[in-house]
Amino acid sequence: xxxxxxxxxxxxxxxxxxxxxxxxxxxxxxxxxxxxxxxxxxxxxxxxxxxxxxxxxxxxxxxxxxxxxxxxxxxxxxxxxxxxxxxxxxxxxxxxxxxxxxxxxxxxxxxxxxxxxxxxxxxxxxxxxxxxxxxxxxxxxxxxxxxxxxxxxxxxxxxxxxxxxxxxxxxxxxxxxxxxxxxxxxxxxxxxxxxxxxxxxxxxxxxxxxxxxxxxxxxxxxxxxxxxxxxxxxxxxxxxxxxxxxxxxxxxxxxxxxxxxxxxxxxxxxxxxxxxxxxxxxxxxxxxxxxxxxxxxxxxxxxxxxxxxxxxxxxxxxxxxxxxxxxxxxxxxxxxxxxxxxx
Amino acid sequence: xxxxxxxxxxxxxxxxxxxxxxxxxxxxxxxxxxxxxxxxxxxxxxxxxxxxxxxxxxxxxxxxxxxxxxxxxxxxxxxxxxxxxxxxxxxxxxxxxxxxxxxxxxxxxxxxxxxxxxxxxxxxxxxxxxxxxxxxxxxxxxxxxxxxxxxxxxxxxxxxxxxxxxxxxxxxxxxxxxxxxxxxxxxxxxxxxxxxxxxxxxxxxxxxxxxxxxxxxxxxxxxxxxxxxxxxxxxxxxxxxxxxxxxxxxxxxxxxxxxxxxxxxxxxxxxxxxxxxxxxxxxxxxxxxxxxxxxxxxxxxxxxxxxxxxxxxxxxxxxxxxxxxxxxxxxxxxxxxxxxxxx
Numbered sequence: 160x161x162x163x164x165x166x167x168x169x170x171x172x173x174x175x176x177x178x179x180x181x182x183x184x185x186x187x188x189x190x191x192x193x194x195x196x197x198x199x200x201x202x203x204x205x206x207x208x209x210x211x212x213x214x215x216x217x218x219x220x221x222x223x224x225x226x227x228x229x230x231x232x233x234x235x236x237x238x239x240x241x242x243x244x245x246x247x248x249x250x251x252x253x254x255x256x257x258x259x260x261x262x263x264x265x266x267x268x269x270x271x272x273x274x275x276x277x278x279x280x281x282x283x284x285x286x287x288x289x290x291x292x293x294x295x296x297x298x299x300x301x302x303x304x305x306x307x308x309x310x311x312x313x314x315x316x317x318x319x320x321x322x323x324x325x326x327x328x329x330x331x332x333x334x335x336x337x338x339x340x341x342x343x344x345x346x347x348x349x350x351x352x353x354x355x356x357x358x359x360x361x362x363x364x365x366x367x368x369x370x371x372x373x374x375x376x377x378x379x380x381x382x383x384x385x386x387x388x389x390x391x392x393x394x395x396x397x398x399x400x401x402x403x404x405x406x407x408x409x410x411x412x413x414x415x416x417x418x419x420x421x422x423x424x425x426x427x428x429x430x431x432x433x434x435x436x437x438x439x440x441x442x443x444x445x446x447x448x449x450x451x452x453x454x455x456x457x458x459x460x461x462x463x464x465x466x467x468x469x470x471x472x473x474x475x476x477x478x479x480x481x482x483x484x485x486x487x488x489x490x491x492x493x494x495x496x497x498x499x500x501x502x
Numbered sequence: 503x504x505x506x507x508x509x510x511x512x513x514x515x516x517x518x519x520x521x522x523x524x525x526x527x528x529x530x531x532x533x534x535x536x537x538x539x540x541x542x543x544x545x546x547x548x549x550x551x552x553x554x555x556x557x558x559x560x561x562x563x564x565x566x567x568x569x570x571x572x573x574x575x576x577x578x579x580x581x582x583x584x585x586x587x588x589x590x591x592x593x594x595x596x597x598x599x600x601x602x603x604x605x606x607x608x609x610x611x612x613x614x615x616x617x618x619x620x621x622x623x624x625x626x627x628x629x630x631x632x633x634x635x636x637x638x639x640x641x642x643x644x645x646x647x648x649x650x651x652x653x654x655x656x657x658x659x660x661x662x663x664x665x666x667x668x669x670x671x672x673x674x675x676x677x678x679x680x681x682x683x684x685x686x687x688x689x690x691x692x693x694x695x696x697x698x699x700x701x702x703x704x705x706x707x708x709x710x711x712x713x714x715x716x717x718x719x720x721x722x723x724x725x726x727x728x729x730x731x732x733x734x735x736x737x738x739x740x741x742x743x744x745x746x747x748x749x750x751x752x753x754x755x756x757x758x759x760x761x762x763x764x765x766x767x768x769x770x771x772x773x774x775x776x777x778x779x780x781x782x783x784x785x786x787x788x789x790x791x792x793x794x795x796x797x798x799x800x801x802x803x804x805x806x807x808x809x810x811x812x813x814x815x816x817x818x819x820x821x822x823x824x825x826x827x828x829x830x831x832x833x834x835x836x837x838x839x840x841x842x843x844x845x
Contacts, residue, residue: 342786443685
C-alpha cells in the first residue's frame with residue numbers, strides 16, 4: 160500500500176493507465192490523474208478479431224506498463240459504442256467489426272487481476288471528462304462536447320444542484336461535482352442523431368435530417384462532391400480531388416483562398432448551429448465544445464456555428480451561448496479514460 | 503411543534519398549500535403531500551396588476567386557509583415563466599402582463615412570515631413533480647413531461663446514478679431520488695422551442711420550425727384554417743367554425759367522424775413524434791408524458807405520435823419508447839406545487 164506520508168509515493172500513486180480504442184488503433188497512456196499529464200504513450204493496431212482479443216492485447220500492454228510502474232493499479236478505457244446503465248457492456252460500436260454486446264470490463268478484470276479498478280465508458284463521454292478536468296471545459300458546470308468525426312458523437316456534462324435542492328439524501332451542503340448525464344439506460348448524448356429537418360437526407364440510423372447525415376465525414380464529402388457535380392460552373396481546385404474529398408482537403412483548399420470550399424464550412428456551421436440551438440433550449444446549455452477532424456476547419460466553421468446558434472436560441476440565451484474548441488486533441492481519449500478511475 | 507408520536511398530528515402535518523398561477527386564474531389547494539389527495543380547493547381571477555398584487559392575493563387566501571388548518575406552514579407555487587438558478591426570480595412569463603424578473607418568493611415570504619417554507623417553480627416542472635409522485639410518472643426514473651397548451655412546455659425528470667458512480671461526495675450507496683433537470687441557469691426543459699425543421703414556419707421566439715410553431719394552440723388553429731382555405735374541396739363541418747378553431751372543436755369534429763379533422767391530429771402526432779425522437783436520442787429518454795388541452799385529442803394523436811417516434815429513434819430505443827397521457831389534468835399544478843415543499 161502507498162504510504163500517505165510520502166509525497167513521492169502519493170505522486171506515483173496518481174498514475175493510471177488510459178486506453179483509447181479506435182476502429183484502427185488502440186492507444187495507451189500512462190497518465191498523471193492530478194495534472195492530466197501524459198507520462199508515457201504507446202499504440203498498436205486494433206485486432207479485428209473480436210472484443211476478447213482486443214482485451215487480451217490491452218492486457219498484455221498493461222502488464223508491460225505495470226512492470227515499469229509497479230504502483231499502477233487502475234485502468235480506464237474509452238471505446239466506440241454506447242454503454243448499458245452499469246457500463247458492463249459495450250453495445251454495437253459502429254466501427255468495431257463483429258462487436259455486439261461485449262463484456263469488455265469483465266474480460267479485462269479477468270485478464271488483469273492485479274488491477275484494483277477497471278472502468279470502461281463511451282469515447283465521447285471519456286473525452287468530455289478529459290476536457291472538463293484538463294481541457295476546454297475546466298471550471299465549467301455544464302457543457303455539451305461534440306466530436307465531429309466519421310460519426311458525430313456527443314456527451315452531456317452537467318453538475319447536479321446542491322443537496323438541499325436536489326432531494327438526494329446523504330448530507331446537506333455537500334458541493335456536487337460535474338459528471339456525465341447518462342439517461343435511463345446509459346446511452347445519453349447521441350447528439351449526432353438529433354434531426355434538424357424531419358424531411359432531410361436519410362441517415363444510416365434510419366431517421367432523416369440527423370446532424371450526422373450532414374456533417375459526418377462521409378456525408379460531408381458526399382454533399383460537397385454532389386454540389387460540385389450539380390453546379391459545373393464552380394471553379395474549385397477540389398475538382399482535382401474527386402476520390403478523397405476529406406474535410407482536411409476541403410479545409411486546406413479553403414485556407415488557400417477557395418470560395419466554394421469556404422462555403423462548405425459556412426453551411427456546415429449553419430447546420431451545426433441549428434442543431435446546437437435545440438440542445439441550448441432544451442437543456443439550458445450555454446457552452447459547446449467542438450472536437451474531432453471537422454473542428455480543425457477553424458474560425459470559418461466556428462463563426463458560422465455561433466452566428467446561427469445565437470440567432471436561434473431563446474432571447475435570454477443569446478448573449479450567453481459560447482462555442483469552444485476542444486483542447487486535448489487526440490489525447491482526449493487516453494486522458495479521459497484515465498479520469499474514469501482517477502477518483 | 504407537531505408531536506411525532508401522535509398519528510393524528512403527523513397526518514395533518516403532511517398538509518401543504520399548492521398554488522397554480524395561470525394567465526386568467528390562480529388556483530389554490532390544500533394537499534396531503536403523502537397521498538397527493540386534494541383536501542380543499544379554491545380559485546380567484548389573476549390580478550392583472552403585477553406580481554406583488556398576485557402575491558398579496560395569494561397571501562390573503564393562504565391566511566384564510568391557515569385559520570382553518572393552523573398546522574399548515576408550507577406553501578408551494580407553480581407559475582408560467584422560467585426561473586433563475588436558485589428559483590428566487592420568475593423570469594418573463596409569457597401570459598402574465600408586465601412581469602419581468604419578479605421576486606415572487608421574497609414577496610410571499612414577506613407577506614407570510616408564519617410560513618416556514620415557501621418555494622416557487624415553473625409550471626411545467628411542477629406538473630412533472632406531480633406526475634412523478636402521484637400520476638403517470640409514478641415509479642419512473644426518467645421521463646419528459648410535455649404540456650400541449652397555448653405554448654408547448656416541457657420538463658425533464660431524471661434520477662441521478664447512485665453515489666459510487668456519480669462522483670458526488672457525501673456517502674456511498676445512498677439511493678438517489680428523481681428530480682427536475684434544471685440546466686446551468688435553471689431554464690432547462692424548453693422542449694417547445696426545439697426545432698424539427700430549420701427552415702420551418704417562424705416561431706414567436708425568433709427561430710423557425712419549433713414544435714410550438716406547429717402545435718401551440720393558436721398555431722395549430724391557424725394551420726388548420728389555412729389548410730381549409732387552401733383546399734376548398736375539403737368537406738368539413740369545421741368550415742362553420744371560422745372564428746374559433748380550438749383544438750377541442752377540431753377533436754369534437756374528428757370524433758363525429760370528420761376525416762379532415764382526423765388528419766389534423768395525425769399530422770400533429772407525426773410532428774410531435776419527430777420532436778420527441780430528438781429528445782429520446784439525445785437524453786436516452788424512454789417515456790414521454792403528454793398533458794394539456796391538445797392531449798385531449800386522444801388515441802389518434804397518441805398513436806400517430808408513437809408511430810413516428812418509433813420510426814425515428816435509434817434502433818435500441820424502438821421497442822422501449824412509450825407515450826403516456828398525464829393523469830392529473832388541471833390539478834397537476836396545485837398538487838405539484840405542494841410537492842415542492844413536501845419533503
